[in-house]
Amino acid sequence: MTINTKTLSKGQIAYEQERARKAGKSLDEWLKQKARSEAEAAKQAASKPTKKPGLISRLLDKAHKPI
Numbered sequence: 001m002t003i004n005t006k007t008l009s010k011g012q013i014a015y016e017q018e019r020a021r022k023a024g025k026s027l028d029e030w031l032k033q034k035a036r037s038e039a040e041a042a043k044q045a046a047s048k049p050t051k052k053p054g055l056i057s058r059l060l061d062k063a064h065k066p067i
Contacts, residue, residue, distance in 0.1 A: 008016065013027075020030030053061070 016030060016034075017027050020027045023030060025033070
């Protein structure tokens with residue numbers, strides 16, 4: 001078993017083993033794939049540019065600033 005399984009409880013390991021069995025993979029392969037997909041999702045979420053505030057938000061922010 002990999003390092004990931006040391007942080008999982010017995011119930012979590014059993015759950016992941018069942019998911020791996022349904023996917024036709026070993027537990028190690030399943031956990032590696034899961035970690036890889038989570039890393040890709042985090043990378044995509046971090047790379048999204050921030051959206052410029054809308055007109056109403058900008059006007060409200062300007063209205064709340066002191067004179």
